[in-house]
Amino acid sequence: MRFRSVFRASQLRGGAPFVSCEPAASSSRLHSRPKRSSFGIAFDVDGVVLRGRAPVGGSSRALRRLYGDYGGGIPESARALELSQHLGVNILPAQVLQGHSPFRNLLNRYENELIVATGKGNPALVMSEYGFKKVLSMDEYASCFDNIDPVSQYKAWTSDDVLGPNGCLKDLGPECDVFSERVQAAFVVSDPVDWGRDIQVLCDILRSGGLPGQSGGHQPPLYFAADDLEYQAAFPLERLGMGAFRIALESVFNRIHHHPLEYVSFGKPNPFVFDNAEMTLRQLSLSHCDVCGTDDGHPPSHSFSTLYMVGDNPSVDIKGARQAGHPWFSILTRTGLFKGEDNDTSFPADLVVDTVEEAVDYILSSECS
Amino acid sequence: MRFRSVFRASQLRGGAPFVSCEPAASSSRLHSRPKRSSFGIAFDVDGVVLRGRAPVGGSSRALRRLYGDYGGGIPESARALELSQHLGVNILPAQVLQGHSPFRNLLNRYENELIVATGKGNPALVMSEYGFKKVLSMDEYASCFDNIDPVSQYKAWTSDDVLGPNGCLKDLGPECDVFSERVQAAFVVSDPVDWGRDIQVLCDILRSGGLPGQSGGHQPPLYFAADDLEYQAAFPLERLGMGAFRIALESVFNRIHHHPLEYVSFGKPNPFVFDNAEMTLRQLSLSHCDVCGTDDGHPPSHSFSTLYMVGDNPSVDIKGARQAGHPWFSILTRTGLFKGEDNDTSFPADLVVDTVEEAVDYILSSECS
Secondary structure, eight states: OOOOEEEEOOTTSTTOOEEEEOOGGGOHHHHTOSOOOOEEEEEOOBTTTEETTEEOTTHHHHHHHHHTTOOOSOOOSHHHHHHHHHHTSOOOGGGOOOTTGGGGGGHHHHTTSEEEEESSSOHHHHHHHHTOSEEEEHHHHHHTSTTSSTTGGGOOOOOOOOBOTTSSBTTTOTTOOTTTSOOOEEEEOSOOSOHHHHHHHHHHHHHTTSSTTOOOSOOOOEEESOOOSEEOOSSSSOEEOHHHHHHHHHHHHHHHSSSOOOOEEOOTTOHHHHHHHHHHHHHHHHHHHHHHOOTTSSOOOOSOSEEEEEESOIIIIIHHHHHHOTTEEEEEOSSSSOOOSSOOSSSOOSEEOSSHHHHHHHHHHHHHO | OOOOEEEEOOTTSTTOOEEEEOOGGGOHHHHTOSOOOOEEEEEOOBTTTEETTEEOTTHHHHHHHHHTTOOOSOOOSHHHHHHHHHHTSOOOGGGBOOTTGGGGGGHHHHTTSEEEEESSSOHHHHHHHHTOSEEEEHHHHHHTSTTSSTTGGGOOOOOOOOBOTTSSBTTTOTTOOTTTSOOOEEEEOSOOSOHHHHHHHHHHHHHTTSSTTOOOSOOOOEEESOOOSEEOOSSSSOEEOHHHHHHHHHHHHHHHSSSOOOOEEOSTTOHHHHHHHHHHHHHHHHHHHHHHOOTTSSOOOOSOSEEEEEESOIIIIIHHHHHHOTTEEEEEOSSSSOOOSSOOSSSOOSEEOSSHHHHHHHHHHHHHO
């Protein structure tokens, strides 16, 4: 018996991962099943597996049922470690697809260009680790311009002072001068923390062709890691997501600039996300087979009969899976954004369950019966 | 010779005042003029008199020309004191009309009701001083609800802990329970500092009928002290104002709620602002006459032949003065938002000058020739 799962943290939550695991072949529980099938599972995290930092919907039990007592690898990313700790299941960094992972595909275009990254956490570090050489966080960039944020004196942000006396990043050397060099692209890596400052400075950058105060020049490209309007976090009510920030930015920008905002969002329900998930599952399947081989001596299958998307947000998780089509099968839980009794009317899922544990029960019984 | 002036801090800048002064009757310079006229002047502050905290466009000289060496009263409000210090001219609190001054007219309706106030500075104190008994700042209100702001851990706000252990304001006593009492109205008193948090919590309040998580109930009224899209502050480029925040809030709210956002803005170009300015000038004229009488023994005139609006923003200052009609006369300066060589095309002013000093020159020569 073989199965693969993608453990998917919401693409819509900045910094939240998209994780795939390949542990079940070593699970005695699953080894006892007679049927061999080829399927994968993609889990949305916020509202399905976690609410805030707490497991929800029996997710720890459900994942242990999938992974058994498998314990391979050493976590390499903070998110993989965090998930492992919260859920009591080992999640490998290679099993995590970040919402901003697609940004690395833009490396050829911006590797040595000045770019700005915003969002909670350390967005510049994320981009640096993808290989971008001249990335400034919005905190860093904005701090170069006196008075760019007219209410900054009312804030007490904790941001590191990484700027030299000439307003240049120490690490970047003198070749980076934010007062003469145009920003070539802006990236919203995770949920923005300071909406007002970010909307203001993004407008400054984007409407000036990359250099606040300059005229002319086309709007630099703007990339979002996600586009969720709302999501389920620790608070009982859904919280505004990166898509809400995008709407706020867009509505303001379009009032002060003569060209509408142009942007690219890599979040669900973008089909790219689902293609990427399938590709990741396939790669994990291959790498697992390299290590352990198959237990029947046959070469592993790299196409899936079914890929399950387990999510809580009809308009992104379910809509995306429906758009992606075969082999995706959508399962909607009630532990997060969706709270309806019946199916969602706009984007009905193939199956509606209360919890992720019920979803796993269904998948195991369907695939292993 | 008699003249009256309204020294007007932008209605569009939260916390910025609307000041009227009645000093000139004692100015020997003006006493020497032969013609007696009845006029008033309303100055927008940001971009006309100040940029950031610095005088601009010869405003100190211009105002000294108007006020001569008059030095009456002791400043009672922080803003009057601040303006006096910046400009070297005594500005009395009674000469200041705050952008949020109209809120005091709502006292009968909300005096003992739970209301929430947001904006830079101390919006709850502003409302308390108007007489509202149960006002919470957004900082205070939001801090009652754990996790209401999902990115709060990335912020380090400097706000006092004024909440008791039961989540109630100590000052308000146990009768104020934010978990059971509906917010009856929300006030944007000045420029919001934390757009993301404010948009989130305002959405929570407004779409729930005043109590986050509850359903039903009509949207509580929402009041803005101003509606300027952009304004000129210390930064060379115009900055986003309260109107931009309103657009961001409205665009997000209208995406997550089935009824469009309802709100009232008291900012320019609302005709109310100009009526209020005229009324304030008239009251100051009367109070001045009570003290000093008229120097020809005749009762003072309480209608103005001309009211000058000196502003930098065509779409609020000039548009508003044009809409208000007689006796308003609009003068557009180039020290702030407007930077055109000719007149504004959408909202042309009656006169365009470079600086406020030129505007005062024009007014004095017109009225005193």
